[in-house]
Amino acid sequence: MSTAAAADAPSMRAVPPxxxxxxxxxxxxxKWIVALTGLVMVGFVVVHLIGNLQIFLPPAYINAYAAxxxxxxxxxxxxxxxxxxxxxxxxINTIQLxxxxxxxxxxxxxKEATVQATVASRTMFYSGLILLAFIIFHIxxxxxxxxxxxxxxxxxxxxEAGNAKDPLLHNVWKMLVGGFRNPFVSVxxxxxxxxxxxxLSHGVESTVQTLxxxxxxxxxxxxxxxxxxxxxxxxxxxxxxxxxxxxxxx
Amino acid sequence: xxxxxxxxRQKDSKSPGRxxxxxxxNIPESASFLEMLDIVNEDIMHAGGEPIMFxxxxxxxxxxxxxMVINGYAHGGQRGTTVCQLHMRHFKDGDELTIEPWRAAxxxxxxxLVVNRSGLDRIIxxxxxxSVRTGSAVDGNALPVPKKNSDLAMDAAQCIGCGACVAACKxxxxxxxxxxxxxxxxxxxxxxxxxxxRVLNMVRQHDQEGFGNCTNQxxxxxxxxxxxxxxxxxxxxxxxxxxxxxELLGAV
Ligand code: HEM
Ligand code: FES
Numbered sequence: 001m002s003t004a005a006a007a008d009a010p011s012m013r014a015v016p017p018x019x020x021x022x023x024x025x026x027x028x029x030x031k032w033i034v035a036l037t038g039l040v041m042v043g044f045v046v047v048h049l050i051g052n053l054q055i056f057l058p059p060a061y062i063n064a065y066a067a068x069x070x071x072x073x074x075x076x077x078x079x080x081x082x083x084x085x086x087x088x089x090x091x092i093n094t095i096q097l098x099x100x101x102x103x104x105x106x107x108x109x110x111k112e113a114t115v116q117a118t119v120a121s122r123t124m125f126y127s128g129l130i131l132l133a134f135i136i137f138h139i140x141x142x143x144x145x146x147x148x149x150x151x152x153x154x155x156x157x158x159x160e161a162g163n164a165k166d167p168l169l170h171n172v173w174k175m176l177v178g179g180f181r182n183p184f185v186s187v188x189x190x191x192x193x194x195x196x197x198x199x200l201s202h203g204v205e206s207t208v209q210t211l212x213x214x215x216x217x218x219x220x221x222x223x224x225x226x227x228x229x230x231x232x233x234x235x236x237x238x239x240x241x242x243x244x245x246x247x248x249x250x
Numbered sequence: 251x252x253x254x255x256x257x258x259r260q261k262d263s264k265s266p267g268r269x270x271x272x273x274x275x276n277i278p279e280s281a282s283f284l285e286m287l288d289i290v291n292e293d294i295m296h297a298g299g300e301p302i303m304f305x306x307x308x309x310x311x312x313x314x315x316x317x318m319v320i321n322g323y324a325h326g327g328q329r330g331t332t333v334c335q336l337h338m339r340h341f342k343d344g345d346e347l348t349i350e351p352w353r354a355a356x357x358x359x360x361x362x363l364v365v366n367r368s369g370l371d372r373i374i375x376x377x378x379x380x381s382v383r384t385g386s387a388v389d390g391n392a393l394p395v396p397k398k399n400s401d402l403a404m405d406a407a408q409c410i411g412c413g414a415c416v417a418a419c420k421x422x423x424x425x426x427x428x429x430x431x432x433x434x435x436x437x438x439x440x441x442x443x444x445x446x447x448r449v450l451n452m453v454r455q456h457d458q459e460g461f462g463n464c465t466n467q468x469x470x471x472x473x474x475x476x477x478x479x480x481x482x483x484x485x486x487x488x489x490x491x492x493x494x495x496x497e498l499l500g501a502v
Binding site: 016019022026032117118121122206215216 | 256258269348350353354356377381421423425444454456467471480488490
């Protein structure tokens with residue numbers, strides 16, 4: 001027999017005891033998890049922004065939209081749980097990766113130089129950590145209504161929602177307008193959105209790379225997409241906050 | 251030309267190191283960076299000191315032995331150039347240069363500017379080869395290879411394994427090296443039978459050696475003397491996911 005024997009070397013035959021865990025623990029496996037969960041969150045952020053931009057329409061729109069979301073019941077919970085799972089996996093894996101990388105670099109250079117790594121790419125961990133704080137605050141603020149700002153968590157009669165049977169509705173419009181009248185809250189939101197802009201301006205391009213899609217012709221478009229999305233999310237969200245803070249919406 | 255050198259001196263891997271200052275006097279502009287160090291070493295030895303240890307072999311940019319970081323740039327910051335091919339005419343009279351070894355936890359300093367890069371060799375041993383029974387030579391054209399693949403494989407094959415990618419990476423990752431090796435063999439017909447096992451093994455060895463992981467900043471690509479593209483890392487990410495999925499299904 002003279003056929004070439006493939007996978008002949010002993011080292012080529014080793015299979016880890018648990019293949020799923022081996023993937024999860026590997027550097028590239030973790031990168032995939034970070035990228036996929038990041039993508040889920042980016043999807044959410046974009047949809048969330050589009051929904052919230054209805055604040056620029058008469059109150060009925062955003063209130064009806066919120067009522068619609070609430071009426072989804074189990075489906076809403078499915079979304080919430082998936083998003084939460086993505087969030088937890090993202091945070092755990094990015095913290096692990098960052099720590100592994102710090103150890104792997106070891107001693108730093110006395111004289112350090114950077115050729116093309118962007119500021120956003122070098123501060124992902126920090127922009128991420130502040131986002132973590134922001135996300136917790138944001139949920140306490142609007143979802144649970146535990147942060148005592150003006151007119152928060154307004155449950156009142158919202159005929160605009162067009163639901164005659166259940167007139168006592170979460171008046172989202174009023175809640176947002178009340179929330180962002182507070183300059184401290186608004187500034188925190190603006191800063192956080194700035195960091196989200198940075199996080200996404202590297203993160204989206206990074207996702208394209210991690211998922212193995214950043215071919216040579218797609219390298220530039222991926223970068224533009226990343227910047228574009230980052231800025232769009234920032235400008236859209238900032239517009240809402242600023243419009244309320246400066247009384248254009250009241 | 252005259253320069254001031256601030257060089258990392260370290261007796262062995264156990265001892266702490268520190269920066270020492272040397273004067274490089276009367277250096278011809280036509281000297282290579284390593285020749286400049288040779289001249290400085292002569293002076294140090296004449297004065298009864300220990301010469302600065304650094305590695306080199308071919309001194310023509312093909313072996314990947316020379317390795318040092320100059321002012322923060324692996325191989326000195328001249329695009330597509332190893333430090334042995336870097337010439338003093340790129341510097342100015344009176345320059346102050348900080349010279350350090352490759353820094354990465356997986357590259358322990360052996361002495362001065364010499365680091366242990368065996369981790370890269372072990373990555374190759376884990377899968378950077380093809381298993382063939384050698385017999386009589388096959389006809390050169392018997393194995394068709396698409397032109398695009400042969401070009402790409404040649405780009406990847408240029409990697410000389412110097413480790414500059416690891417040195418420049420903020421995460422001490424060897425993924426540019428790894429991806430070049432995986433890409434090179436994975437693009438050619440001879441590499442297909444072991445393609446999936448290769449990438450799985452090599453990535454696992456890479457991680458085990460304590461190299462970091464890519465955060466897609468591409469500092470490696472910027473300093474690579476062979477200008478290996480970061481899109482080989484893209485390919486690596488893809489190949490690894492496919493191989494992992496196949497392994498999970500028991501198809502590898
Ligand atoms: C609104 C929430 C968030 C979104 C939409 C988001 C999105 C993303 C995306 C798309 C990536 C790129 C994935 C890749 O590496 O290929 C990423 C990476 C990362 N994220 Fe997040 N993220 C969010 C929250 C967080 C939080 C709370 C942390 C906190 C620790 C964090 C830390 C990181 C880190 C360290 C990376 C890796 C960066 C790199 O590889 O250079 N992120 N994120
Ligand atoms: S000494 Fe061989 S590449 Fe520099």
